[in-house]
Amino acid sequence: MTTIKRGVSLYSFQNETFQGKMNLEDCIRTCAELGADGIEIIGEQTFWGWPEIGIDDAKLAEWHQLIAKYECTPVSHDFMLDYKRYKDRPMPFDEQVASVKKDIDFGAVLGMKYIRALVSIAPEVLVAAAPYAEEKNIKILIEVHAPLHFDHPWILRHAEAFEKSGSDALGFLPDLGMFLFNFPPIWAEKFKRVGVPANIADYIIKAYEDRVLSEYVILNVREMGGVGPAIAMAETLRHNAAFEPKRMLDYMHRIHNVHGKFYEMTPDYVEPSIPYDEIVRVLQKGGYTGYICSEYEGNRWIEDFQEPDSVEQVRRQQVMLAKLVGETTVPSLATQSVAA
Amino acid sequence: MMDNKMICTELFENVVENGKTIGFAFLGRLPYYRGLGLSMIEDIAVTVDGAPAAREDVRFSVRGKTYTLDEMETVYDDRWNFAEKAKITVLRAGGLTPGNHRIEFAVRMRVSYLPFVPTTKDTKDLALAA
Numbered sequence: 001m002t003t004i005k006r007g008v009s010l011y012s013f014q015n016e017t018f019q020g021k022m023n024l025e026d027c028i029r030t031c032a033e034l035g036a037d038g039i040e041i042i043g044e045q046t047f048w049g050w051p052e053i054g055i056d057d058a059k060l061a062e063w064h065q066l067i068a069k070y071e072c073t074p075v076s077h078d079f080m081l082d083y084k085r086y087k088d089r090p091m092p093f094d095e096q097v098a099s100v101k102k103d104i105d106f107g108a109v110l111g112m113k114y115i116r117a118l119v120s121i122a123p124e125v126l127v128a129a130a131p132y133a134e135e136k137n138i139k140i141l142i143e144v145h146a147p148l149h150f151d152h153p154w155i156l157r158h159a160e161a162f163e164k165s166g167s168d169a170l171g172f173l174p175d176l177g178m179f180l181f182n183f184p185p186i187w188a189e190k191f192k193r194v195g196v197p198a199n200i201a202d203y204i205i206k207a208y209e210d211r212v213l214s215e216y217v218i219l220n221v222r223e224m225g226g227v228g229p230a231i232a233m234a235e236t237l238r239h240n241a242a243f244e245p246k247r248m249l250d251y252m253h254r255i256h257n258v259h260g261k262f263y264e265m266t267p268d269y270v271e272p273s274i275p276y277d278e279i280v281r282v283l284q285k286g287g288y289t290g291y292i293c294s295e296y297e298g299n300r301w302i303e304d305f306q307e308p309d310s311v312e313q314v315r316r317q318q319v320m321l322a323k324l325v326g327e328t329t330v331p332s333l334a335t336q337s338v339a340a
Numbered sequence: 341m342m343d344n345k346m347i348c349t350e351l352f353e354n355v356v357e358n359g360k361t362i363g364f365a366f367l368g369r370l371p372y373y374r375g376l377g378l379s380m381i382e383d384i385a386v387t388v389d390g391a392p393a394a395r396e397d398v399r400f401s402v403r404g405k406t407y408t409l410d411e412m413e414t415v416y417d418d419r420w421n422f423a424e425k426a427k428i429t430v431l432r433a434g435g436l437t438p439g440n441h442r443i444e445f446a447v448r449m450r451v452s453y454l455p456f457v458p459t460t461k462d463t464k465d466l467a468l469a470a
Binding site (some may be wrong): 012014015017018019020042044045048049052053072080081082083084085086087118119120299300303304 | 416417421
């Protein structure tokens with residue numbers, strides 16, 4: 001297979017799984033029906049007990065049975081590494097490495113090719129775990145996520161450490177939210193619901209489009225009389241920016257999975273804030289043949305006033321992705337969405 | 341996230357031990373897309389009808405085990421799972437009177453990758469059966 005593959009992170013269905021409206025089979029069946037055969041999970045979201053207690057064997061058996069039944073492919077176990085586990089001290093280096101090794105084992109047991117490391121984890125920890133990952137045929141991918149990006153010194157440090165290690169078990173997982181070209185409409189609507197005046201919201205949206213430095217926008221909002229939620233809306237610019245998709249091209253040899261972050265898919269299959277067409281063009285140019293896994297994160301922006309329909313949102317994104325990667329069949333659901 | 345889903349509505353009751361009503365209890369969920377080890381739950385603050393309960397009067401129970409909030413700070417072998425309904429007990433002699441009570445439930449958690457320590461809260465009116 002030489003084209004980009006489609007998958008889904010079950011993170012996307014958190015609103016439904018949290019409330020018991022979808023179980024693991026519902027999630028995997030939904031992905032399979034959409035032709036998104038790659039399954040990514042946050043291990044401790046999908047499996048109760050991980051990492052502190054351990055996993056029930058019956059749950060692991062169910063996982064493998066469902067993956068086989070729906071002919072899916074395990075892609076990534078996203079691990080957390082809670083290095084702030086101890087209130088009074090940081091987790092020692094050796095314990096962090098041991099913790100990563102435990103997640104390598106878990107990823108291997110689940111049949112994953114990759115495990116996702118959070119962006120704040122130190123490169124030395126990953127480098128120290130790399131030989132063990134190689135043994136287990138797992139790659140550790142650090143998630144490059146806004147406000148960080150491929151030109152940030154922290155990511156450059158990781159890249160240097162990875163190259164110096166000589167290990168091909170270390171790599172990157174871009175979260176497409178770092179390419180936030182427009183202020184997401186559902187963010188603006190949420191901020192307006194909690195009291196941001198329309199003129200200030202409009203100013204922030206325009207300033208974002210004009211790529212004005214976050215600190216100037218925050219000061220201007222203050223001077224416009226903005227308080228509380230208006231300042232919070234302006235401060236989102238500290239953590240989000242329209243970084244350049246082409247920056248991925250220098251790292252293609254280490255990019256093995258992609259988080260298809262999205263906040264909203266409109267009924268006409270558009271993500272209003274993230275330039276998926278440009279991103280897919282860049283990935284194709286870089287010869288990428290791994291998965292783009294849907295990562296729906298709109299729920300938290302709308303749940304205060306409407307029940308999210310994560311399945312419909314993922315369906316729309318998969319329709320868009322299928323078209324962008326050159327598939328001729330339009331993904332569709334055979335079963336009714338739970339929220340419909 | 342999940343702020344409005346923290347307090348569950350299916351259980352709200354007085355807690356009776358040895359014939360004495362020692363407090364009240366409800367079910368609460370962690371407002372997060374994953375679970376957390378108990379040592380990372382920094383605080384659980386409960387307010388009933390506008391009056392905050394003392395930290396030492398709050399008890400947290402999952403799967404048959406009960407902890408004080410201070411105890412939880414050094415519990416490394418148990419966790420509050422994703423969407424798991426924990427029983428939150430507040431010690432209060434005599435419990436609560438039957439009828440509606442406004443419960444505020446706030447959780448402060450230490451999340452390794454966040455550059456701040458978030459507190460998330462939910463407020464619901466729960467009815468205590470007579």
